Amino acid sequence: MTTPKPRLFNGLRTALIMLLALIAMTMTAKAQTIYVMDSGDTVRVTVFGEPDLSGEFKVDAMGRLNLALIGPISVRNLTTDQARQKIHDAYLDGYLRHPDIAVEIIAFRPxxxxxxxxxxxxxxxxxxxxxxxxxxxxxxxxxxxxxxxxxxxxxxxxxxxxxxxxxxxxxxxxxxxxxxxxxx
Incomplete structure (x- = not known):
């Protein structure tokens, strides 16, 4: 004689399956929304303590930002954090002692x-x-x-x-x- 499985177990199993599906959907949505820059984006670059180096820049057709002192920096397929690090390193290479950089998208490409x-x-x-x-x-x-x-x-x-x-x-x-x- 087999004993019937308690209904609580079936409910927990269903809840666990639903939770796993929700987690999978959330992870998929997050993976799709990681944003990388490309031509047509408008970016605000702030070099703290250096207002002449800061401003709003449009990513050109080659995927670059043309910044004061360091010239064109390729940002195509970079996140804002990756671009910030790349700009930081370029200013650190003989231009500024301790560059503090912020990069943010202010207008997305269409x-x-x-x-x-x-x-x-x-x-x-x-x-x-x-x-x-x-x-x-x-x-x-x-x-x-x-x-x-x-x-x-x-x-x-x-x-x-x-x-x-x-x-x-x-x-x-x-x-x-x-x-x-x-x-x-």
């Missing part, structure tokens, strides 16, 4: 919506945006737009990857959201 949307084009990025928001900004789907066939092109030129997307997929600055046409 994202793009194309395909079966009413107003395809380039739009200002808002942090936390997903595909549904991007399509809404682009005027919504056309009558032939297929919400089940959407992809995001992410990256720069040769390193660009195609990501199958749902309406809940996170959109990053510089992404191209492409909505396919449905046939029936």
């Amino acid at each position: 994202f793009f919506v194309m395909g079966e949307v009413n107003q395809p084009g380039s739009y200002d990025y808002v942090p936390g945006m997903n595909v549904l928001n991007a399509i809404a900004v682009g005027g919504g789907l056309t009558y032939r737009g297929d919400e089940d066939d959407i992809e995001i092109l992410r990256g720069h030129d040769a390193s660009r990857v195609v990501i199958p997307a749902t309406l809940a997929t996170i959109v990053m600055p510089g992404d191209i959201v492409r909505v396919a046409e449905r046939y029936f």
